[in-house]
Structures are given as C-alpha cells and as structure tokens.
Amino acid sequence: MGTSSNIRLRPWAVTDSARLFEIYRATPDLDRQLPPIATVEDASDCLERHLLPATGRSEWAIELDGAIAGCVSVAFMRDMDSVHYDRGWVSYWSSLTLRGQGVTRTAVRAVCDWVLGHGVPASVSLPGGRELDTGLLAAEASPGLRRLELGYRTNNPASGAIARYAGFSVEGVEREKFLIRGEAIDAVVAGRLATDSGLAQAGTQAAVHHLELWTADYSAAYPGWDWLLQEIGLRAGNRWEQGMSWVAQDGSYIVLEESPDTVGGLNRCNPGMNHLALNCSSFPALEKIRSLAGAHGWQELYAEKYPHAGGEGHTALYLVNQEGFEVELVVAKKL
Ligand SMILES: CC(C)(COP(=O)(O)OP(=O)(O)OC[C@H]1O[C@@H](n2cnc3c(N)ncnc32)[C@H](O)[C@@H]1OP(=O)(O)O)[C@@H](O)C(=O)NCCC(=O)NCCS
Known part of the structure; x- marks a missing residue:
C-alpha cells in the first residue's frame, strides 16, 4: 500500500475528462503533448484514445490534492516480427501548479524504473520532505521492457534535466528537427536500457549541468x-x-x-x-x-x-x- 501523501501516481479514469480539459486550457505548452482539446468531449476522446489503461501503453496520472496535475506516458513498441512489446517511448508533462517542485522528475523516474522491471517502493521521497505515493504503481505487474527512449528539444532544458534524473543517456542529436515559429530547433534523443545502472552512462552525459x-x-x-x-x-x-x-x-x-x-x-x-x-x-x-x-x-x-x-x-x-x-x-x- 502507498502512504497518506497528497501526491500520488494513479491510472487515468473516465471521470478525469473535465480536469483534463481544465489543465489543457490553463497550460499553454501542452499542445505538443496532447491532441487539440477544445471541449470536455475532446478531453473524453483524448482520454479514451491515449490515456485510459489499454494494451500497448502505460499511462500514469500525477495527482496532487485529489486533482490531476501531470502525466507520465510510456507507449510500447515492438519489432514487426515480434509478438512481445520490448521497447517504450516515454513522455511527460505537468500543470503549471506542479512545476519546479521535483515531483514530475520523481514520477518519471519511478515509472521508468517500474516499466523496466526494477522494483519500486510504495512511496518515494520528494524534495522538501514530502512523499510521492507510488503504491498503485508498485502493485502492478511490470511490463518488463528492455529499452526506453525519449526525445526533447534543446530549448527545453527542464525536460532534459528530467531525462537525466530518470537515468537516460544522450544517444544523439537530431539537428534542426523542428521548425517552430521560423526557428530551427535541435532535438536530443536519449535511451535507457533495463541493464543500465540507472545513472546516465559515463561518456554520454554532459560533465556540466x-x-x-x-x-x-x-x-x-x-x-x-x-x-x-x-x-x-x-x-x-x-x-x-x-x-x-x-x-x-x-x-x-x-x-x-x-x-x-x-x-x-x-x-x-x-x-x-x-x-x-x-x-x-x-x-x-x-x-x-x-x-x-x-x-x-x-x-x-x-x-x-x-x-x-x-x-x-x-x-x-x-x-x-x-x-x-x-x-x-x-x-x-x-x-
Ligand atoms: C518539462 C516539464 C515536464 C517539467 O516539469 P516540472 O514539473 O517543472 O519538473 P520537475 O520540477 O520535476 O523537474 C524539473 C527539472 O528541470 C530543471 N529546470 C526547470 N526549469 C529549468 C530551466 N528553465 N532551465 C533549466 N533547467 C530547468 C529543474 O531544475 C529540475 O531539474 P533538476 O532535477 O536537475 O533540478 C514541464 O515544464 C512541462 O510539462 N512542459 C511542457 C511539456 C514538455 O515539454 N514535456 C517534455 C517533453 S516529453
């Protein structure tokens, strides 16, 4: 079981559509993480298509004081000739009220540890003496993936910091991957293997933060x-x-x-x-x-x-x- 903390990881539920609509409207940079959401019906559709528990994905809502405040997503992948999912693409976002507290990075770390088959305790320490309740995550059977991947834009250092914290190593740079408002932006690709130590690998991690x-x-x-x-x-x-x-x-x-x-x-x-x-x-x-x-x-x-x-x-x-x-x-x- 988890703790009595007011911050927890839990699966998304059909009843979350109004809150998802509210966060989307209040958070200007979620349009790159989620499909357009203009109504509560759009939010229900997004929940159904992308966030509710389903084969081929693992989606964890970060709940703060009983209301959704963020999300950690793993979309499973497999080779064409394989029946088993063995890789996952990781993404994450948080509401403006959650940002800068070290909660998202802790949640991403916990989900990545779990999805790669490493044990996760029922709660994990957060900055400021708080706890992230990971009881529901720890109680689920891990998909036991072999490798996780993610990408972040080089003008999004907070995302890079989270990737490093979650044990990802930089594997390459896709130059000028995105053209955003006329500006060419590089994207970093990073990976973490189940066999990695969980620390970003020496030699691929920048020496300076x-x-x-x-x-x-x-x-x-x-x-x-x-x-x-x-x-x-x-x-x-x-x-x-x-x-x-x-x-x-x-x-x-x-x-x-x-x-x-x-x-x-x-x-x-x-x-x-x-x-x-x-x-x-x-x-x-x-x-x-x-x-x-x-x-x-x-x-x-x-x-x-x-x-x-x-x-x-x-x-x-x-x-x-x-x-x-x-x-x-x-x-x-x-x-
Ligand atoms: C990126 C995002 C998830 C960060 O969420 P958050 O709740 O602020 O994350 P946390 O507080 O747990 O951790 C943020 C980390 O970024 C660092 N950070 C925050 N703002 C920063 C900035 N402007 N420059 C550099 N680092 C920054 C923090 O110091 C922390 O790193 P640390 O652990 O090394 O100290 C959030 O801004 C977001 O949802 N952005 C829009 C969606 C997105 O870009 N998602 C990532 C792509 S998959």
Missing part, C-alpha cells in the same frame, strides 16, 4: 553573450526580465543573470573561477568569431600568440568583455 554567470548590468552584457554563445552553437533557452539561458546540444546550459543579490564587481584574478573555456567546432568558425568579436563587445587577449597562446598543441581564441569576463574558445583538434 549548467553554469550561472552573474553580471552587474544585464542589458549591457546580454548582446555580446547572446552573439558569442549562439555563434558557437548554443541555442536560446529561457528568458526572463533580467536573465537568459543558452542550451548546448548535450543539454548543459549557461545562464546570464543580473541578480538583486550581486555584491561588488567582477575581478577574474580573485580566487574563484578565472575564465570560461568553451568548445568551438572548427578553426574557420574560430576565425569568423575572431573577426567579428570586436563589433560585439569582445576584446581579444594574447592576440600576438594567436592561435596557440595556450600552448603549441592547443588552438584557442581568448576574449574578454567590458565587464571583465574572459572566455577561451577551444578548437579541440590540432591545426
């Missing part, structure tokens, strides 16, 4: 960073009033923010991080950045020793901006 840079003047610093980071292949992520993130293909990301808690100015020669070293894809790309950097507020350092200021076998460009941030762009292959 994210780096957070604080600036004393966001509006002055933003244009130069935006140009440089997009020039080396990072994509625009989230924006807020005094900050922005840029996401790399491996899901790691860089944040630039003007925080009200900032104290003093930057001096990269103080103890702490001295400079940021980022990969640049090729020498021609490095040359292009070098020729345009001045127009975007970056000054070159050690120009007399370019491109080997860092040593004979090391090809790099060193830049500094008006605030004193130093960036080293490295072409990993020798010239």
Whole structure:
C-alpha cells in the first residue's frame, strides 16, 4: 500500500475528462503533448484514445490534492516480427501548479524504473520532505521492457534535466528537427536500457549541468553573450526580465543573470573561477568569431600568440568583455 501523501501516481479514469480539459486550457505548452482539446468531449476522446489503461501503453496520472496535475506516458513498441512489446517511448508533462517542485522528475523516474522491471517502493521521497505515493504503481505487474527512449528539444532544458534524473543517456542529436515559429530547433534523443545502472552512462552525459554567470548590468552584457554563445552553437533557452539561458546540444546550459543579490564587481584574478573555456567546432568558425568579436563587445587577449597562446598543441581564441569576463574558445583538434 502507498502512504497518506497528497501526491500520488494513479491510472487515468473516465471521470478525469473535465480536469483534463481544465489543465489543457490553463497550460499553454501542452499542445505538443496532447491532441487539440477544445471541449470536455475532446478531453473524453483524448482520454479514451491515449490515456485510459489499454494494451500497448502505460499511462500514469500525477495527482496532487485529489486533482490531476501531470502525466507520465510510456507507449510500447515492438519489432514487426515480434509478438512481445520490448521497447517504450516515454513522455511527460505537468500543470503549471506542479512545476519546479521535483515531483514530475520523481514520477518519471519511478515509472521508468517500474516499466523496466526494477522494483519500486510504495512511496518515494520528494524534495522538501514530502512523499510521492507510488503504491498503485508498485502493485502492478511490470511490463518488463528492455529499452526506453525519449526525445526533447534543446530549448527545453527542464525536460532534459528530467531525462537525466530518470537515468537516460544522450544517444544523439537530431539537428534542426523542428521548425517552430521560423526557428530551427535541435532535438536530443536519449535511451535507457533495463541493464543500465540507472545513472546516465559515463561518456554520454554532459560533465556540466549548467553554469550561472552573474553580471552587474544585464542589458549591457546580454548582446555580446547572446552573439558569442549562439555563434558557437548554443541555442536560446529561457528568458526572463533580467536573465537568459543558452542550451548546448548535450543539454548543459549557461545562464546570464543580473541578480538583486550581486555584491561588488567582477575581478577574474580573485580566487574563484578565472575564465570560461568553451568548445568551438572548427578553426574557420574560430576565425569568423575572431573577426567579428570586436563589433560585439569582445576584446581579444594574447592576440600576438594567436592561435596557440595556450600552448603549441592547443588552438584557442581568448576574449574578454567590458565587464571583465574572459572566455577561451577551444578548437579541440590540432591545426
Ligand atoms: C518539462 C516539464 C515536464 C517539467 O516539469 P516540472 O514539473 O517543472 O519538473 P520537475 O520540477 O520535476 O523537474 C524539473 C527539472 O528541470 C530543471 N529546470 C526547470 N526549469 C529549468 C530551466 N528553465 N532551465 C533549466 N533547467 C530547468 C529543474 O531544475 C529540475 O531539474 P533538476 O532535477 O536537475 O533540478 C514541464 O515544464 C512541462 O510539462 N512542459 C511542457 C511539456 C514538455 O515539454 N514535456 C517534455 C517533453 S516529453
């Protein structure tokens, strides 16, 4: 049995159509996860076709205080010549009220563990001392799949963070997979095998989750960073009033923010991080950045020793901006 927690995983029920309609209307980014829902009847139809218990899928609603607040889906797959499902495609979403609490990632992790045949306890700890009641999940027989797959857009770092938390390893990048409002967006594909340790596999997981840079003047610093980071292949992520993130293909990301808690100015020669070293894809790309950097507020350092200021076998460009941030762009292959 589960716990007395107010957050639980449970199968969807026919009576959930009104709540599904309500969440769909209140959550602007669910249109990529669910078919269009304009009426409660559409929601009933969606429940019937996609969410109610059925052969070939496993759908788990996340319930908060008695109302549905999210979903973890596994669509089963099999080879043409096989009668048994052995793979699954995983997707997930949460309502705005649930987001940012670590509940969705915990639910995704529990469902993935279960669907791959690993034991799941009747409840799992959540941040803040709360519990996710997984009693109903633990009581069901696991489909015992061999492999799980999922995909997320590189401008959706929260989805990537959940995939990593749920033990998925990045297996590749589908370049410019989606054209959304005229912007080409890469998609990351990730997988988890039943035989994996459950931690993202070494060698395919980005070493860095994210780096957070604080600036004393966001509006002055933003244009130069935006140009440089997009020039080396990072994509625009989230924006807020005094900050922005840029996401790399491996899901790691860089944040630039003007925080009200900032104290003093930057001096990269103080103890702490001295400079940021980022990969640049090729020498021609490095040359292009070098020729345009001045127009975007970056000054070159050690120009007399370019491109080997860092040593004979090391090809790099060193830049500094008006605030004193130093960036080293490295072409990993020798010239
Ligand atoms: C993606 C989505 C499911 C996240 O749900 P959530 O309830 O906020 O998830 P959680 O709170 O459990 O975890 C979010 C994780 O993303 C991270 N995150 C959240 N916002 C982020 C941001 N703007 N940049 C980077 N990471 C972010 C959180 O830190 C957390 O990671 P951590 O465990 O490493 O700390 C939700 O935003 C959503 O439903 N989006 C629309 C549908 C969608 O994109 N689904 C995924 C595609 S399958």
